[in-house]
Amino acid sequence: MTAGKKKAKVLDDKVREAKLEELSYPEAPKRVTEIPGPNAMEIFQKLLKYETPQRPAGSVIPICADDAKGATIKDVDGNIFIDFVASVGVKSTGSCHPKVVEAIREQAGKMGHHIDSLSPLKVKLVEKMRSTAPHSLKNNCFLSFFQSGTAAAEACVKQCRMIQQPRNQVVVFEGAYHGVFGTTNAMTTGEGYRKGYDPLMPYVYHMPYAYCYRCPFNMEYPKCEVECAKYLDYKLNTPYTGLDNVAAVICEGLQGEGGYIVPPKEWWPMVKKACEKAGAICVCDEVQSGFGRSGKLWAAEWFDFEPDMVVFGKGVGNDQPLAGVMTNMKFHDKLTLQSQPNT
Numbered sequence: 001m002t003a004g005k006k007k008a009k010v011l012d013d014k015v016r017e018a019k020l021e022e023l024s025y026p027e028a029p030k031r032v033t034e035i036p037g038p039n040a041m042e043i044f045q046k047l048l049k050y051e052t053p054q055r056p057a058g059s060v061i062p063i064c065a066d067d068a069k070g071a072t073i074k075d076v077d078g079n080i081f082i083d084f085v086a087s088v089g090v091k092s093t094g095s096c097h098p099k100v101v102e103a104i105r106e107q108a109g110k111m112g113h114h115i116d117s118l119s120p121l122k123v124k125l126v127e128k129m130r131s132t133a134p135h136s137l138k139n140n141c142f143l144s145f146f147q148s149g150t151a152a153a154e155a156c157v158k159q160c161r162m163i164q165q166p167r168n169q170v171v172v173f174e175g176a177y178h179g180v181f182g183t184t185n186a187m188t189t190g191e192g193y194r195k196g197y198d199p200l201m202p203y204v205y206h207m208p209y210a211y212c213y214r215c216p217f218n219m220e221y222p223k224c225e226v227e228c229a230k231y232l233d234y235k236l237n238t239p240y241t242g243l244d245n246v247a248a249v250i251c252e253g254l255q256g257e258g259g260y261i262v263p264p265k266e267w268w269p270m271v272k273k274a275c276e277k278a279g280a281i282c283v284c285d286e287v288q289s290g291f292g293r294s295g296k297l298w299a300a301e302w303f304d305f306e307p308d309m310v311v312f313g314k315g316v317g318n319d320q321p322l323a324g325v326m327t328n329m330k331f332h333d334k335l336t337l338q339s340q341p342n343t
Contacts, residue, residue, distance in 0.1 A: 176250075
């Protein structure tokens with residue numbers, strides 16, 4: 001890049017940052033009461049009693065939002081916070097982006113929920129998702145839409161098992177988070193989401209993840225030659241390991257709740273190779289890592305491998321409940337017609 005182009009890029013970045021700042025409360029952060037304030041505490045106490053104690057954030061963080069702009073939140077007492085949570089990763093463009101608000105208002109006056117039927121907007125969405133899908137899925141996948149990442153991951157498992165009949169085993173990884181209902185609850189490893197809900201769904205198996213800082217094999221990268229991926233290969237492709245009926249291997253693009261862990265560059269290619277040897281579908285769960293959060297549209301784009309399926313959600317909808325699955329076209333005819341409704 002020439003000096004002139006570098007200077008122009010710096011100016012463009014400054015202009016972009018300035019425009020982004022205009023979308024948030026300029027005085028943030030700002031405290032006008034103790035935290036929580038009296039109005040927030042009243043709401044917090046009521047919902048602590050009248051809403052389920054199962055909810056995570058609402059039972060420990062007494063911030064009661066009144067409105068939000070960009071990367072900032074104003075509570076019911078007038079305190080303004082910088083929003084580092086983005087409603088747990090769903091606000092790709094921040095709160096109340098003018099273009100998003102305008103689009104919602106326009107559509108709300110025209111037609112509401114219509115996700116499982118036909119519409120011109122769905123065609124535009126499908127074509128856009130297909131054209132931006134990672135690697136060999138680009139313009140070579142079909143879409144399934146749902147309202148949450150959990151639902152999308154659950155549907156992904158159903159697709160894998162139907163495509164791979166009679167295979168039913170699902171392999172995931174230690175530290176994983178894929179959802180909190182049904183099979184995805186068994187796939188997720190956080191103890192707080194599992195204890196008390198036994199028995200969890202069967203045929204789910206956990207392998208060591210590429211957590212180099214706390215290596216389960218007590219080895220060091222790169223001398224280890226990615227032992228965790230080699231162990232997965234051994235388990236998938238060796239007799240008498242118990243993994244003899246694997247439909248799919250499902251892994252987050254970059255592991256999220258398990259510690260926000262970036263695996264070595266060899267990890268995903270080795271996982272994919274092990275899947276191919278075993279005849280298992282290779283699934284990249286991009287609900288949390290996808291849609292620009294890693295610096296590329298999909299975290300999978302940082303690695304040299306070809307996922308068979310990608311699960312998406314959170315930031316794709318930007319405040320709107322939209323999630324789904326991108327599945328390689330080669331599997332299209334293996335799914336039974338009208339077997340997975342969604343409303």
